[in-house]
Amino acid sequence: MMWDWHASPAARDLAVRPHVCDIRLPGVDSLLLTGATGFIGGNVMVAAINAGLARRLLCLVRGSDTADALARLRENAVQCGLLRSRVNWLTEDNVLLGALDSDFPPAVVARLSGVSQVINCAAMASFSTDPQVTRINVRDTLRFASRFAGSTALRRFVHVGTAMACGTQRGTRVSEQDAGHDDTSHLVPYTRSKQEVEVLLRRSLPDLPLVVARPSIVVGHTVLGTQPSASIFWLFRIIHQARRYTAGPHTRIDVISADDCAQALLRLAVKPGLRFDAYHLSAGARAPTIAQVVAAMDEAAASEDAPAYRKCPASELPALALDVARTERISNRRLIERALRLYAGFAELGYVFDNRRIREEINFEPLSITDYVSECMRTSRGVGILEQMSWDFKS
Known part of the structure; x- marks a missing residue:
């Protein structure tokens, strides 16, 4: 029988008594999360807390002290949709002070030795050329994972990669086997770093119970829109306004929401047994076309008789960037063009x-961006394109 999160006794108990902050899931003694801010x-x-795992959750967090780290955790939890009535479920017991490259004191090392599951979300998720991208995503990640080599308590180490670890030389339909090679080309250091660390984790730590989860494009939240993060949505806004881009109207765009992605990661971490060691978290065959996304944005904006979206040559990008810069009153047109x-x-x-792997493993059915793009648009009102771009080009 396929394991069913919703049918499990713990999940049923949480549905009946939503105030419960400590529910036992088989095999989950201590869940360590990195990148929680x-x-x-x-x-x-937020998904772990709402699933009743608050007292079994450890979060590796930077901060001047534990109280500062806890404040950062709580602030981001609310930003990502945690009910304020549940914020106090996060306490200093949930905090492990430090970062991927930290030299931990004996007390922290002792807590790490009892961890049963790890979800490693920590990374520098920037498309900039900052050398920290490679340092954090490769060297520091490998060092952190090596701490769990030989652990008798650890049952699973879920590492969050990216579907674009496959590089740029694949067919339009990409399988999990298309990533993890050394000879792929990449458009940005970020995707190269994710491909490189995946290879090194498997080669250097063969005994690590590693499962790599590779999200596709993560944009917005199905309920909160761009409140937790505006990453990449600025591009959708530009395409919608300009009615053109260099990809054709029937080109599919594989997007999932952050909350669907989070639920999948949590389930991969706590499910007793998995059939594979790598999964795409993606829209897959149900990915909408660019024209469908633009049409959904038109409907949300109540736009009537809007011009059809069209593919444009790369030679039009300077003019497109100039239009955006004028509309948004941005002085640096070249930044937009780049x-x-x-x-x-x-x-x-x-x-x-x-x-197909993740759909069969946990009944993963992500909501299409066409169904929640209206929330992304609503929460983007009054926010400049340049401000939203900063999520992707931070350094």
Whole structure:
């Protein structure tokens, strides 16, 4: 019988008594989460708390002291949708002070030795060329994972990669076997770093109970829109306004929400047995086309008789960038143009990431962006394009 999160006694108990903050799931003694103050990690934290795992949750967090780290955790939890009535479920017991590259004191090492599951969301998720991208995503991640080599308590180490670890030389339908090689080309250091660390984790730590989860494009939240993060949604806004880009109208765009992604990561971490060691968290064959997303945005904006979206040549990008800069009153037109050229490289690939593994493993059915793009638009009102871009080009 397929394991069913919703049918489990713990999940039924939580549905009946939603005030419960400590529910026992088989085999989950201590769940360690990294990146909890980030976008995906913050949503995983909220999912874990809402699933009744608050007292079994440890979060690796930077801070001047434990109280400061806890304040950061609570702030991001609310940002990612945790009810304020549950914020106090997060206490200093949930905090492990430090970062991936920290030299931990004996007391922390002792707590790490009892961890039964790890969800490693920590990364520098930036498309900038900052050398920290490689340092954090490869060297520091490998060092952190090595702490669990030989652990007798650890049952699973879920590492969050990216579906674009496959590089740029694949067909439009990408399977999990298409990542993890050394000879792929990449558009940005971030995706290369994720591919590199995945290879090193498998080679250097063969006994680590590693499962790699590779999200596709994570945009917005099905309920909160861009409140937790505006990452990448600025591009959708530009395409919607400009009615053109370098990818064709029938090009599919494989997008999932942060909350669907978080639920999948949590389930992969706590399910007693898994059939594979790598999964795409993606829309897969149900990924909408660019034209469908634009149409959904038109409907949300109550736009009537809007011009049809069209594919444009790369030679039009300077003019497109100029239009955006004028509308948004941005002085640096070249910044907009560089960003549009960079993302054009991804959009033109038209990748659809096969998600049959995750659908069969945990009944994963992510909501299409066409169904929640209205919330992303609502929460973007009054927010500038440049401000939203900062989520992806931070350094």
